[in-house]
Amino acid sequence: MQQAIPPPTEGTQRTKTKTKGSNDLIKQQRMWGWFFLSPWIIGFLAFTIVPMIASLVFSFMEFNLARPDEIQWIGLDNYRNLFNDPLFGVSLAVTFRFAIISLPIGMILPIAIAALMNSEYLIGKRFFRTLFYMPYIVPIVSAVYIWQGMLGTETGWLNRVLEWWFGVEGPRWLDSTTWIYPALVIMGLWGIGNAYLITLASMQGVPTQLYEAAKVDGATALRRFYSITLPMISPVVFFNLILSVIGLLRYFEVPFILKSGTGQPGQSTLFYNIHFYKTTFVFLDMGYGSTLAWVLFAITMVLTILLFATARYWVYYASEENVF
Amino acid sequence: MASASATPQQQRPIPSFYQRDMRQFALYALVTLFTSMILVAFLTPFAYMFLTSFKTKDQIVDSATGSILPVTNATVTYEGEELPLLIVDMPDGTQQELALLNGRRRDSTFVDPNNLDAEPIEWEGRWRTLKPVTVPEWHPENYAEAWDIANFPRLMFNTVAIAFVGLIGTLISCVMVAYAFARFPIPGKSLIFLVLISTIILPRQVMLVPLFAFFSFIGWTGTWLPLIVPHFFANAYNVFLLRQYFLQLPKDLDEAAMMDGANPVQILLYVIVPQSWPVIISVALFHLVFAWNDYFEPLIYTLGNPNIQPIAVGIQQFNFRYSQQPQLIQATALLGMLVPVILFFLAQRFFMRGVVITGVEK
Numbered sequence: 001m002q003q004a005i006p007p008p009t010e011g012t013q014r015t016k017t018k019t020k021g022s023n024d025l026i027k028q029q030r031m032w033g034w035f036f037l038s039p040w041i042i043g044f045l046a047f048t049i050v051p052m053i054a055s056l057v058f059s060f061m062e063f064n065l066a067r068p069d070e071i072q073w074i075g076l077d078n079y080r081n082l083f084n085d086p087l088f089g090v091s092l093a094v095t096f097r098f099a100i101i102s103l104p105i106g107m108i109l110p111i112a113i114a115a116l117m118n119s120e121y122l123i124g125k126r127f128f129r130t131l132f133y134m135p136y137i138v139p140i141v142s143a144v145y146i147w148q149g150m151l152g153t154e155t156g157w158l159n160r161v162l163e164w165w166f167g168v169e170g171p172r173w174l175d176s177t178t179w180i181y182p183a184l185v186i187m188g189l190w191g192i193g194n195a196y197l198i199t200l201a202s203m204q205g206v207p208t209q210l211y212e213a214a215k216v217d218g219a220t221a222l223r224r225f226y227s228i229t230l231p232m233i234s235p236v237v238f239f240n241l242i243l244s245v246i247g248l249l250r251y252f253e254v255p256f257i258l259k260s261g262t263g264q265p266g267q268s269t270l271f272y273n274i275h276f277y278k279t280t281f282v283f284l285d286m287g288y289g290s291t292l293a294w295v296l297f298a299i300t301m302v303l304t305i306l307l308f309a310t311a312r313y314w315v316y317y318a319s320e321e322n323v324f
Numbered sequence: 325m326a327s328a329s330a331t332p333q334q335q336r337p338i339p340s341f342y343q344r345d346m347r348q349f350a351l352y353a354l355v356t357l358f359t360s361m362i363l364v365a366f367l368t369p370f371a372y373m374f375l376t377s378f379k380t381k382d383q384i385v386d387s388a389t390g391s392i393l394p395v396t397n398a399t400v401t402y403e404g405e406e407l408p409l410l411i412v413d414m415p416d417g418t419q420q421e422l423a424l425l426n427g428r429r430r431d432s433t434f435v436d437p438n439n440l441d442a443e444p445i446e447w448e449g450r451w452r453t454l455k456p457v458t459v460p461e462w463h464p465e466n467y468a469e470a471w472d473i474a475n476f477p478r479l480m481f482n483t484v485a486i487a488f489v490g491l492i493g494t495l496i497s498c499v500m501v502a503y504a505f506a507r508f509p510i511p512g513k514s515l516i517f518l519v520l521i522s523t524i525i526l527p528r529q530v531m532l533v534p535l536f537a538f539f540s541f542i543g544w545t546g547t548w549l550p551l552i553v554p555h556f557f558a559n560a561y562n563v564f565l566l567r568q569y570f571l572q573l574p575k576d577l578d579e580a581a582m583m584d585g586a587n588p589v590q591i592l593l594y595v596i597v598p599q600s601w602p603v604i605i606s607v608a609l610f611h612l613v614f615a616w617n618d619y620f621e622p623l624i625y626t627l628g629n630p631n632i633q634p635i636a637v638g639i640q641q642f643n644f645r646y647s648q649q650p651q652l653i654q655a656t657a658l659l660g661m662l663v664p665v666i667l668f669f670l671a672q673r674f675f676m677r678g679v680v681i682t683g684v685e686k
Contacts, residue, residue, distance in 0.1 A: 026509060032588045033508025039497035040520065043557020047531060048523060054534035065537065116362075121348075121355035128359055130672050131367065137668040137675070139617040141636045142657040145643060146373045149650055154388040157372050189366070194679055201680040242525070250527055253619050257640050276529055281624050286533050293529040300527050 058290035065284035078291035088292070090267050091275035098271070099248040102185050106244050110195035111237065115225065117196070118203045129200070136193025144257040147187045148174065158186075174258070177268040184269075187254055195240045202236040203229060231316040238315045242307060249300050252277065272296060377654035378462040384650055395458035399423075400437040409437060409457040412447060427451045463651070470655040473646070478631065479638040480663075486551050486622075486634055487615035493556035494611050495604065501558040502566030503592050507578065517567075524560050536624060546629045551622055555611075562607045568681055569603040570596060606678030609671055613664045635660055 034041075062074045082088050116122065117129055135143065150156050151173040159170030173183040206229060214224050230237075252273035255263075261278065263270030276296070280289030376384060379394040398409040400423040407423035412434060414420050422434035425444055432451040433444045470476070504510065505517055539550045573596065581591050597604070619636040626633045630641065639656045646652050668675055 029509055029588075030511070033504050033510040033513075036500045036504035036508065036588070036592075037510060037516070038500075039556065040501040040558040040563065043497070043554065044519075044523070047535065047554050047557060048526065051531035051534040051538075052526075054538075055530055055532075058533060058537075063537075065540065113362075116355070116359050119355050121351045122359055123352055123356045128363060129676070130669075131363055133672075133676060133679075134665065134668060135366070137613055137617075137664045138661045139636055139664060140619055141617075141639050142661040145639075145653050145657040146369045149376055149654060150369045150372050152650075155384055155650075157368065157392070160388075160392070197676060197679045246525055246527070250529075257619070260644055273529065277624075280533055281536070281627075286537050290533045293527070293533055296527050297530040300525065304525055 055290040055293055058287050059294050061287045063285075063287035063290075065286055074287070078288050081288060082291065082295065085288075087267075087270065087275050091270050091272040094268060094270055095249070095251065095272040098181055098184060098251065099245075101181050102188060102248060103244060105185055106188065106192070106195070107237070107241060109189065110192045110199050110240060111233075113192065113196045114199035114203055115229070117200050129197075133193040133197055135190035138190065140253045141257055143190050144187065144254055147183075147190075148258060151183050151186070175265050177266045180265060180268050184254060184258075187258075195244070199233060199236050199240065202233040206232040234315045235317060238307075238311055242304065245303055245307065246300060249296060249303070373654045373657050377466055377651055377658055378464060379466075379651050380463055381649065381651060383461070383463075391458055393460060394462050396461040397456040398459045400435075400440075402435055402440055407435070410434075410451065410454040411457055412454055413449070414447075421457050422447075424451055466651045466655045467659070470642075470652045470659065473652075474638060474642040474656055476635075476659060479633065479635040482548075482632055482638075483616055483634040483636075486548055487612050489548075489552045490555040490615055491608055491611050493552065494559065494562060495608060497556050497558040498562040498566055498607060499592070499597065499604070502563045502570055503588075503596060505563065505567045506570035507575075507588075520560050520563060532624075539625065545625055546632070547625075548632060550625045551618075551634075562610070565607060565678055565681055566600070566603055569600055573599050602674065603678070603681075605671070606674045606681075609667060609674055610678060612667065616664050 059078055060073060060075055062070060062072050062077070064070065113132055117125060117132070122128065138146075151158055153159060153170065153172045153175070156170075156173070158173070162168045162170040171179040173179045210228050210232070211224055214228060219227065250273060251271055255269040255271050256274055256277070259269050261274055263274060272292075273296075276289060276292045279285050279292060375392060375394060376387075379387070383394050383396070399406045400409055401407075402423060402425065407425060409421055409423050412420050412422045421437065422445065423437050424432060425435050426433040429450065431446065431448045434447055435444050436442055505513065510516065535550070536545070539545050544550050577595050577599075578591050581595050586594070615634075617636060618634070619640070622634045622637045623640075626637060630638070633641065639660045642656060643653045
């Protein structure tokens with residue numbers, strides 16, 4: 001029997017060659033694999049796939065939990081209703097307006113903080129690293145109330161500092177349809193912990209020879225950052241970008257807690273997910289709520305695919321094994 | 325000519341070392357100082373919360389123009405009367421703290437609080453322009469009030485119960501699933517793993533509506549079950565973190581145990597898990613903080629049953645009712661963040677290493 005000996009497969013015993021026993025063993029190992037995988041497969045079906053299909057079905061139905069006897073198939077009416085629902089457009093515009101302000105800051109600041117933490121001239125690195133991460137651990141509810149006080153018009157410290165140091169009368173951060181967005185961006189600064197930490201870890205992974213070679217060639221610090229650091233950390237920047245975009249499309253807690261879901265001032269904090277929340281859980285309109293959810297899902301998918309399509313032009317992968 | 329390259333080094337004048345050291349020192353000082361300033365700005369809101377939580381409502385109103393500390397205007401008892409203590413500019417150019425006995429428009433009478441028996445002092449000028457002397461006055465009773473009204477013992481118990489039962493579920497399920505990905509020859513494993521990771525991108529809203537409808541249909545809304553049961557079915561972040569760690573473990577020990585007749589469950593429990601405590605602790609801590617901070621799902625599933633609400637929802641509901649009491653709001657904010665922050669400082673290495681593994685290796 002000159003047949004090829006199968007390459008040793010994961011989990012098989014090396015001592016055995018191709019025999020009936022080793023096939024049984026592989027089968028047995030597969031069974032164990034499926035067994036250990038089963039919690040996720042069951043959960044994926046029960047809490048992801050089936051609910052997704054169900055909400056797609058709901059989106060074609062008149063389905064209000066408060067009026068369970070009126071459940072019926074209405075085809076595309078919920079989707080047509082999107083155009084008659086003024087709050088759909090308003091909430092989508094609010095979400096995108098905030099995203100456009102927030103995204104650049106949310107992308108640049110973690111890189112800036114990470115670069116600072118990575119500086120060879122910083123004394124007490126561990127101290128700073130820990131404390132810049134710490135606010136990320138603070139519950140959103142606490143953070144919102146702290147910042148609500150901090151940004152108060154009369155007694156908030158930000159406006160007091162503006163007055164003391166610059167003699168400027170600070171804006172009414174939380175009651176102005178213009179200033180509410182910068183205020184929300186400021187509140188979001190406490191959430192940079194994760195992004196900055198993985199950016200920092202990625203910066204520390206850049207081979208030092210690259211910097212040394214560039215130094216020998218006379219590259220300035222700025223040039224080294226721009227031409228070496230940024231390309232080398234671009235996979236992490238891309239990962240942060242994806243998570244930020246997804247996070248902005250899911251943005252809900254901060255404006256909801258801050259304004260108790262009213263969307264005030266004006267309709268400036270009526271984010272998409274607050275509209276979704278009210279439709280679904282206040283008015284119990286599961287049909288139209290599902291439609292809103294699927295529209296959000298579609299937007300998320302389109303943006304994610306677009307971002308992945310741009311990745312090849314600016315994300316540099318040193319090794320090929322990365323998933324993202 | 326050949327020796328030219330060696331001589332400049334020997335001839336380098338000593339002062340230039342000093343200059344270089346000075347420049348280095350200045351850079352250290354500059355960068356560290358700059359970073360400290362940013363950090364102070366970043367963390368100042370905590371000081372705001374702390375100080376405000378010890379004030380009365382009047383003290384908060386006064387802080388718009390006066391001290392940011394919890395203070396009150398000092399008084400002196402003189403012949404049975406409470407006299408306000410003011411900072412007075414004396415004719416000789418000094419400042420003295422004097423008690424106002426008789427305030428008139430253009431001139432006033434003061435007494436020296438250190439020498440009440442002495443003759444009252446006549447002073448010319450408008451006393452209303454004088455600054456009052458302030459003394460610290462802290463109000464820790466705000467915490468007792470917030471603790472009782474918001475029923476913190478109840479909120480904490482609910483949160484701990486939800487967090488720990490969910491913790492057991494997430495640890496068992498995620499360790500199992502990560503073990504499957506790390507060690508077993510499952511057909512299409514890399515595709516399945518990609519599906520698992522891509523669930524991170526899914527907005528939860530798209531699953532939420534039918535789940536809510538289903539949970540209310542089977543009577544689970546208003547109970548903890550919707551907040552606990554899903555954790556028994558693994559999630560992408562934790563599986564990724566654990567799998568990454570399991571893959572680094574040498575397979576020799578597994579194989580030795582297998583030779584000795586151990587089945588995969590025994591290998592997992594007695595070989596893999598004992599080597600993986602650091603990552604298991606990270607996952608456990610992430611889950612505890614997640615459960616402590618989670619707001620949205622507890623909100624929709626526990627609304628209408630205050631007795632089962634966890635801390636995040638409880639604080640928000642309390643502050644909605646007491647929005648006119650900023651000192652109580654800040655006290656609840658501090659009470660709400662205490663446990664996660666203490667946990668973080670006790671175990672920050674586990675937190676930060678866990679973040680780094682999930683982030684960078686994707």
